[in-house]
Amino acid sequence: MPILVDRVCKDFGPLRVLDDVSLTIEDATFVTILGSSGCGKSTLLNMLAGLTPPSAGRLTLDGSNVTRPGPDRVVVFQQAGLYPWLSLRDNIAFGLRMKSARSIDWARVDELIEVMGLKGFENHRTYELSGGMQQRVAIARALVMRPRVLLMDEPFGALDAQTRHTMQQFLLGLWERIRATVVFITHDIDEAILLGDRLIVMSARPGRVALERVVPLARPRHWDMTLDPEFLDLKRQAMAILAA
Ligand SMILES: Nc1ncnc2c1ncn2[C@@H]1O[C@H](COP(=O)(O)OP(=O)(O)O)[C@@H](O)[C@H]1O
Ligand SMILES: [Mg+2]
Structure with a gap:
């Protein structure tokens, strides 16, 4: 059980940003976390990276508390930096x-x-x-x-739509080769479903896990799968949460 997020809350002063978030992220799976802007996605990723501590609950990697950044958890941000x-x-x-x-x-x-x-x-x-x-x-x-885990925080968010599609295809092909544990954050529904083995949808602030589903699509993935009934069914469920 590589990554465990156990009843994690995060407050910034009086503001509760994450509320009672629990997740298990298995080895060699590509997990996408979808949520609208401000729901606490980056805060959650930064906690996994060890950049900021939870206010309550705990995060563990292979049973050890995540307390600081380490070479086993590398982050790719929206800006390449x-x-x-x-x-x-x-x-x-x-x-x-x-x-x-x-x-x-x-x-x-x-x-x-x-x-x-x-x-x-x-x-x-x-x-x-x-x-x-x-x-x-x-x-x-x-x-x-x-790294044991690749943490990606909206890595394609600053790219134009065409480049973004190209990069999604590229990452899908890359992942077929490396099969690493990836936690990928996005506010783009299609991207979240197309890339992920498992989809986690967060509610608006305070961020909670509103939906958790295995993505019912085979690999290798292709863009035309965004038109499959299974894809659209999951997309509809995710949209209902994001629109709430
Ligand atoms: N260091 C901080 N101090 C105070 N508030 C913060 C800090 N970091 C994030 N926030 C607030 O927490 C909320 C969630 O932020 P964030 O995790 O960046 O959301 P997301 O990545 O989903 O857009 C926002 O309302 C943001 O203003
Ligand atoms: Mg963010």
């Missing part, structure tokens, strides 16, 4: 360099460059990369650490 003075290759290697400057696994870095479709851009700086490429660098920079 690359270092503009570093090349693409050095951006991806950044975390490895922090761990040990002398023993960077460059073969791993170059493998990820290949997997991410970034070959030929190794020496490019951030300003020379498109938004989609920057997010792929951010994902590579996270995966290079071989």
Whole structure:
């Protein structure tokens, strides 16, 4: 039982943002958390990352309390947050360099460059990369650490619609290869259902788990599945919660 969120509440002063949230996130599953803006999604992810503590309840990874950030839980944010003075290759290697400057696994870095479709851009700086490429660098920079869990906070939220679709397809293909544990946050219903093995829908503030469902779609996933009756049925349930 890798990740357990057990009756977690979070208050900011008098404001209750998350109320009695309990979740189990199994190994090698892609869990999407869907909720409207302000329902506490980022707060929940930041707690999983160990960036902020819960006000009540607890979060555990393999039975140990999550109390601080660690290389086993890497976050990809909406903004890629690359270092503009570093090349693409050095951006991806950044975390490895922090761990040990002398023993960077460059073969791993170059493998990820290949997997991410970034070959030929190794020496490019951030300003020379498109938004989609920057997010792929951010994902590579996270995966290079071989994290137990990849935490993604609306990673495609700042991209235009077309690039977003491309990146969703890309992430689906990538996940088929790596089968990592992913917690993916979004306010986009189609994205949440298309990507996830399991869908968690949160209610508006205070955020609570309003719906939890296994996504009844086979893998590999394709965009045309957004028209399947199973997809639309789940979408209707999710919409009812988001509109409430
Ligand atoms: N550090 C903080 N201090 C005070 N209020 C915060 C803080 N972080 C988030 N909030 C509030 O908590 C609520 C949920 O925020 P957030 O988790 O960012 O929502 P989401 O990611 O779902 O849009 C918002 O009302 C936000 O203003
Ligand atoms: Mg957020």
